[in-house]
Amino acid sequence: MAQKLRSSTLYEDVKRFVRKHDLFGRGETVLVAVSGGIDSVVLLDLLSALSAEWEFELGVLHVNHQLRGWEADADERFVRSLAEQYGLSFSVSRVETKKEAAKKKLSIQEAARNLRYSFFLTKKSELRADAVATAHNANDNAETMMLNFFRGTGIDGIAGIPVRREKGSIVRPLLFAARTEIAAYAKEKKLKFREDSSNRKEAYSRNFLRRNIIPALEKRINPSIVQTLSQTSTVLKHCAGYLAEQIHEAFPAIVSEKDGEMLLQKDQLKRQHPYMQQMIVHEAFLRKGIEPSFDRVAALLFLLDAEKGSRVDCGDGWKAENDSALILLSRRNAAKPFSYLLKKEGKVAGGSFTISVKKCNGLPNKLGGHASIEYVDARKIRFPLRVRSWSKGDSFVPLGMKHRKKVSDLLVDLKISRAEKERIPIVESGGKIIWIAGLRLDDRFKITSTTTTAYKLSITHE
Numbered sequence: 212m213a214q215k216l217r218s219s220t221l222y223e224d225v226k227r228f229v230r231k232h233d234l235f236g237r238g239e240t241v242l243v244a245v246s247g248g249i250d251s252v253v254l255l256d257l258l259s260a261l262s263a264e265w266e267f268e269l270g271v272l273h274v275n276h277q278l279r280g281w282e283a284d285a286d287e288r289f290v291r292s293l294a295e296q297y298g299l300s301f302s303v304s305r306v307e308t309k310k311e312a313a314k315k316k317l318s319i320q321e322a323a324r325n326l327r328y329s330f331f332l333t334k335k336s337e338l339r340a341d342a343v344a345t346a347h348n349a350n351d352n353a354e355t356m357m358l359n360f361f362r363g364t365g366i367d368g369i370a371g372i373p374v375r376r377e378k379g380s381i382v383r384p385l386l387f388a389a390r391t392e393i394a395a396y397a398k399e400k401k402l403k404f405r406e407d408s409s410n411r412k413e414a415y416s417r418n419f420l421r422r423n424i425i426p427a428l429e430k431r432i433n434p435s436i437v438q439t440l441s442q443t444s445t446v447l448k449h450c451a452g453y454l455a456e457q458i459h460e461a462f463p464a465i466v467s468e469k470d471g472e473m474l475l476q477k478d479q480l481k482r483q484h485p486y487m488q489q490m491i492v493h494e495a496f497l498r499k500g501i502e503p504s505f506d507r508v509a510a511l512l513f514l515l516d517a518e519k520g521s522r523v524d525c526g527d528g529w530k531a532e533n534d535s536a537l538i539l540l541s542r543r544n545a546a547k548p549f550s551y552l553l554k555k556e557g558k559v560a561g562g563s564f565t566i567s568v569k570k571c572n573g574l575p576n577k578l579g580g581h582a583s584i585e586y587v588d589a590r591k592i593r594f595p596l597r598v599r600s601w602s603k604g605d606s607f608v609p610l611g612m613k614h615r616k617k618v619s620d621l622l623v624d625l626k627i628s629r630a631e632k633e634r635i636p637i638v639e640s641g642g643k644i645i646w647i648a649g650l651r652l653d654d655r656f657k658i659t660s661t662t663t664t665a666y667k668l669s670i671t672h673e
Contacts, residue, residue, distance in 0.1 A: 221396045225257050225384055232374050234382040239341035240268040247286040247405035250346035253393045254385055259297050270300040272334055274327045276308040286405050304330040347372050347383045350390040353440040354420050370447035389437050458490050466495050473540035481515055501527045514538050550599040559598045563673045566598050571665045582649050587656040589664040593641045601632050607644040608654045
């Protein structure tokens with residue numbers, strides 16, 4: 212049985228939906244994105260009536276993507292005229308979508324969407340509006356759910372179009388309404404609107420679903436498929452919201468950031484349910500601007516049981532490495548070897564640190580006590596001093612010991628990640644390591660009872 216039309220109650224349904232989701236209210240300013248098509252024209256008419264009842268301000272936004280020549284220009288003139296009829300402000304953006312798509316290597320649809328939302332958010336800020344309302348409806352939502360499912364996605368993707376996006380800046384007051392309801396309302400109110408000829412082109416995946424797959428499903432499987440998917444979308448959105456709370460709660464104990472890198476605690480991550488493991492890595496990727504594909508997430512999780520030192524490519528210029536108790540997510544080739552000469556006492560500034568060497572007036576009252584400051588016997592120092600990055604095979608005599616130890620072993624003992632190792636400055640004199648800056652002094656250069664003068668070594672981090 213076909214779904215019963217409820218066009219006469221659509222206005223009341225919109226009111227309930229806006230209240231339920233707290234999309235906007237009295238005294239606020241709402242900008243309506245109007246393409247000129249039936250959905251956005253109906254949304255404008257509904258919100259115009261609602262603004263009179265609830266006393267909030269309205270404005271109209273339109274984007275001319277310049278993809279359909281005279282037809283797109285006619286759409287722009289129509290929407291401008293519509294705004295005048297309703298007595299509303301009108302803002303338009305004429306964008307070069309094809310150039311943007313070629314420049315960013317995007318599909319036309321993706322480039323158009325990016326340009327559209329960029330304009331919406333810019334005008335919202337300029338006009339100090341509270342929200343931008345778009346006319347996405349239940350059919351759009353059903354199509355999005357199906358597209359995302361077929362292409363591969365997580366719960367958020369299958370849940371479809373959110374009621375809000377961009378932290379509430381974009382709202383969808385018609386998301387609950389079927390296209391049949393919207394069409395019935397337009398007919399009842401005798402609203403004029405524009406037909407977009409591109410909606411008939413089945414080369415676009417969404418149009419193919421709309422014109423072929425969904426009608427076939429309605430005929431063969433479920434005549435109320437759009438309503439069913441809308442209800443499923445609501446359930447999945449609640450599920451996604453609950454899981455997001457769990458991920459937000461677990462994330463800080465598992466993932467930390469240091470010097471622009473992510474450190475994932477392996478034991479903590481292993482204790483999580485497999486889904487939580489995936490989504491925690493997913494969130495870590497998002498925070499670093501890494502596209503969180505299934506394969507990339509799986510590759511990082513593979514490191515949980517891999518040999519120490521194993522690495523995987525995470526894409527977008529990032530890599531992950533199994534480093535003892537941690538998985539380190541860092542940029543590929545992020546740290547480069549460095550070497551500086553200090554010909555006399557003074558300072559050396561590296562990319563993320565400053566080393567200072569200064570002669571003391573007399574001997575210090577206290578030795579040690581702070582990892583960033585050390586004192587050495589001046590008689591044992593020979594300039595120039597070299598400040599360099601750690602190298603494989605480096606060894607020294609740690610303070611308090613009589614035997615040599617590999618620097619790499621010390622760094623492992625201290626649980627220093629591989630990326631951190633590459634940034635730790637080594638201070639040496641005459642080819643001998645004096646100080647692993649900020650970590651450990653060499654015993655051979657310490658102050659003794661026979662010391663008469665000393666140098667103060669210190670490190671500060673940017």
